[in-house]
Amino acid sequence: MGSQIRDILRVYGLAALLIVILFAVAIRYVAPPPPKVLRFAAGASDGFYYADATAYKNALARDGIDVTLVETQGAVDNLHMLIDKPDAVDVALVQGGLTGELPDNDNAKHVVAIAGLFYEPAWVLLRPGLHIRHVSELRHRRIAIGLEGSGTRALAEQLLAANNLGAADVTTLKIGNDAALEALDKGDIDAAVFVAGAPSPRMTDLLTRRRAFIMSFDQADAYLMKFPFLTSVPLPIGAVSLAADVPPTRMTLVAPTAMLLARDDIHPALVTLLLRAASRMESGRQLFAPAGTFPTLQNLDFPVQSDAQRYFDRGPSILYRFLPFSIAVWIQRMVVLVVPLLTMLPIVRLAPPAYRWQMQRKIYQWYKHLRRIEAAVEDATTPEQCEKLRHELVEIEARLQKLRLPISYVQQLYDLRGHVDFVRDRLTAKSA
Numbered sequence: 487m488g489s490q491i492r493d494i495l496r497v498y499g500l501a502a503l504l505i506v507i508l509f510a511v512a513i514r515y516v517a518p519p520p521p522k523v524l525r526f527a528a529g530a531s532d533g534f535y536y537a538d539a540t541a542y543k544n545a546l547a548r549d550g551i552d553v554t555l556v557e558t559q560g561a562v563d564n565l566h567m568l569i570d571k572p573d574a575v576d577v578a579l580v581q582g583g584l585t586g587e588l589p590d591n592d593n594a595k596h597v598v599a600i601a602g603l604f605y606e607p608a609w610v611l612l613r614p615g616l617h618i619r620h621v622s623e624l625r626h627r628r629i630a631i632g633l634e635g636s637g638t639r640a641l642a643e644q645l646l647a648a649n650n651l652g653a654a655d656v657t658t659l660k661i662g663n664d665a666a667l668e669a670l671d672k673g674d675i676d677a678a679v680f681v682a683g684a685p686s687p688r689m690t691d692l693l694t695r696r697r698a699f700i701m702s703f704d705q706a707d708a709y710l711m712k713f714p715f716l717t718s719v720p721l722p723i724g725a726v727s728l729a730a731d732v733p734p735t736r737m738t739l740v741a742p743t744a745m746l747l748a749r750d751d752i753h754p755a756l757v758t759l760l761l762r763a764a765s766r767m768e769s770g771r772q773l774f775a776p777a778g779t780f781p782t783l784q785n786l787d788f789p790v791q792s793d794a795q796r797y798f799d800r801g802p803s804i805l806y807r808f809l810p811f812s813i814a815v816w817i818q819r820m821v822v823l824v825v826p827l828l829t830m831l832p833i834v835r836l837a838p839p840a841y842r843w844q845m846q847r848k849i850y851q852w853y854k855h856l857r858r859i860e861a862a863v864e865d866a867t868t869p870e871q872c873e874k875l876r877h878e879l880v881e882i883e884a885r886l887q888k889l890r891l892p893i894s895y896v897q898q899l900y901d902l903r904g905h906v907d908f909v910r911d912r913l914t915a916k917s918a
Contacts, residue, residue: 520551520755527564527578528555530633532664534606534682535561535579535744545763551756560636561681562587568747569593576752577760581606581637581681582742583644583715585787598791600746600757601764601781601798605719605774607739608641609680609689610701613673618701622649628657630666630678638663641742642679648712664688670698677701683744684773685726694730702737709740715787716740719774741774743785750791757793758802845891849898852882853905860909863916872913879910 524546529535536555543553556574558564561581568578569589577600588594612618616627624646631646632638639660646656659666659675666678667688678698680689692698703709706718719741726732746760761781768780783790783798859875866872883906891899 520753520759521576522550522552524551524553524756525574525576526553526555527558527567527575529558529560529564529579530636530662531557532662532686533560533636534684534686535564538603538683538744539579541767542760542763545767546759549759551759558635559633560638562637562640563635565597565747566635568749569597572749576756577746577748579603580745580747581641582745582785582787583713584637584640587640596749596751597747597788598750598752598794599783599786599788600748600752600760600791600794602743602745602784602786603764603768604683604744604772604780605717605741606637606681606683606744607719607721607741607774608645608703609682609685609739610703611670611678611680611689611692611698612701613670613676613698614696616676616699618677619704620649621645621701622651624649624677625651625655627676628659628674630659630661630669630675632660632666632679632681633662634660636662636681637742638679638681641681644713645679645709648709667692667698681742690726690732693732694727700726700733700737702733702735703740704738706738706740713740715742715785717743717785721774725773739774743782745786745788746781747788748791752791754793757791758797761794761797762802846898848889848891849902852886852902855882856902856905856909860912863909863913866913866916872916875913876910879906879913882906 526539526542528539536557539553539555543555546553556567558567561579562584564575564578565580565584565587566589567575568580569591570593582602610621618624629642629646631642642658646652646658659669661669663680663686666675666680669675670678671692682689685693693700700721702721703718710716710718717740719739721733721737721739723733723736724731746764748757764781769778771777772780783795855878859878862871862875866875883903886899886903886906889899
């Protein structure tokens with residue numbers, strides 16, 4: 487009985503071990519389920535980024551993802567948090583052209599782009615009575631350039647530096663959007679720089695009341711040559727307010743592209759969710775872009791995340807198109823296990839033949855010896871040769887008596903023993 491158990495374990499145990507190994511390898515490559523919480527660096531609460539991030543929060547909530555909005559000073563702060571605080575932020579809205587703000591460490595190499603979402607022009611608002619056509623004419627003026635850590639401040643400083651305006655040439659106030667608009671309304675400053683995909687309600691109110699005016703970038707082509715991350719965008723007559731005819735003339739603005747960034751270890755399912763939400767919210771006609779322009783992989787400052795690239799190349803998988811998110815994720819993860827399941831079928835089917843072959847081999851291996859003895863009987867010419875062959879037959883019989891086989895193979899064992907007797911009879915007749 488012990489030998490039979492060993493035989494069974496040798497065959498079926500090996501098959502079970504192979505199946506376990508295949509499942510272990512497959513499970514290693516099954517992506518973990520996506521996290522239920524996504525931390526989103528959203529900028530200042532009074533900014534355009536925060537409003538856009540709130541829209542993503544509402545969109546992802548329908549798929550069971552709880553988006554936590556992390557308030558920051560702005561785009562630069564968003565980028566630094568994404569790089570330096572992986573436990574605090576998962577994704578971030580970041581303004582184009584901020585690669586100069588990257589810290590000199592390896593963490594920055596893990597930042598990837600999911601998509602460009604919209605143009606966010608630089609709005610240079612001037613107080614009433616200030617007739618300025620170029621940034622260079624802001625010399626000796628008081629200018630609000632945004633908070634420390636904001637994308638507005640970073641771009642404003644780039645624009646000022648390009649026009650040779652340094653700290654000795656202009657007075658810069660590092661204040662937020664609301665404070666800058668209030669200072670303009672009161673006439674406390676000469677100009678303010680804002681970076682936003684669309685004018686905020688407070689900005690629109692200020693412009694319609696003629697408490698501020700928009701400066702057109704007539705030198706837009708030169709700015710684009712100097713700053714490749716910028717795009718020239720038109721601002722048509724009446725685009726801000728038709729009723730108030732703001733602006734009263736066609737203008738040109740320069741705009742970086744707002745990007746959705748993450749670290750390269752972001753879960754692929756979250757990339758799909760974010761891009762699906764972006765396709766719904768950003769693909770329509772925008773103030774500065776025709777329908778279908780966004781989301782995009784153009785004008786990005788960071789490497790494109792691999793799953794985002796596949797999404798743009800092939801679109802969302804059929805699972806995410808027609809199934810709820812949770813079910814699609816479950817099926818996608820389980821597909822990896824189909825390989826060992828399919829492999830298991832031939833392994834299971836091969837186990838019984840392998841077991842039969844092992845049992846029959848215990849019997850058939852003796853036929854090789856028996857045929858040799860039978861051939862030797864024909865050539866035996868002396869009593870000593872016959873006695874030697876008779877002794878070999880006795881040894882074979884002794885071994886066969888110790889052979890333990892399942893009941894289904896006993897018939898073949900008895901057949902073998904009968905053939906041993908047959909060869910013995912021939913040997914007896916030969917030696918008579």
